[in-house]
Amino acid sequence: IQLTQSPSFLSASVGDRVTITCRASQGISSYLAWYQQKPGKAPKLLIYAASTLQSGVPSRFSGSGSGTEFTLTISSLQPEDFATYYCQQLNSYPRTFGPGTKVDIK
């Protein structure tokens, strides 16, 4: 299963609403997770089962979608949110990741 993400790069300001899209090459129901990665650090789990927020993750992060199209939304971008975001499909092996979306400061 191949995953694509759009956009690849996003420039935004603090307080902006940001939406990242992940598309799967075939239907994966809700078998999707989202991660955040900052430079030099391991990824951090944000959302699983497409829309379930991982414990401790701020509520400004939300996920939606099912089938082949999914979105990660940050309702009000904070300075600590500038990072690269990856989706991962959980439907089958190999557990592929999307190519990533880098969120940068405008």
Next chain:
Amino acid sequence: EVQLLESGGGLVQPGGSLRLSCAASGFTFSSYAMSWVRQAPGKGLEWVSAISGSGGSTYYADSVKGRFTISRDNSKNTLYLQMNSLRAEDTAVYYCAKDHPPYCSGGSCFQGYFDYWGQGTLVTVSS
């Protein structure tokens, strides 16, 4: 506190071998599937391999199948990745990652996503 500590990375020549280890603590190691995920310099994440809690089931990315072997020693709380026939394109930071406990809702159970990651170990394949 969950801790995952990778070791064993380094510089190796093309065609060579390397064994990575991941020492786990802070959770019941044998109860969770574990995975290796790698990241080439400046690139995205690539899932490499996974192993069930008992070690009885293993899975591999096509890019490493037949060359890499994942294993675990539950008595030592340690995960391994034996890497043979290494290629330049295997150069990456290798992370071990712990599966999140399965989450079941609406008749579906979700697993294979990672709630804890190690700090990574760098493998460089170069002559």
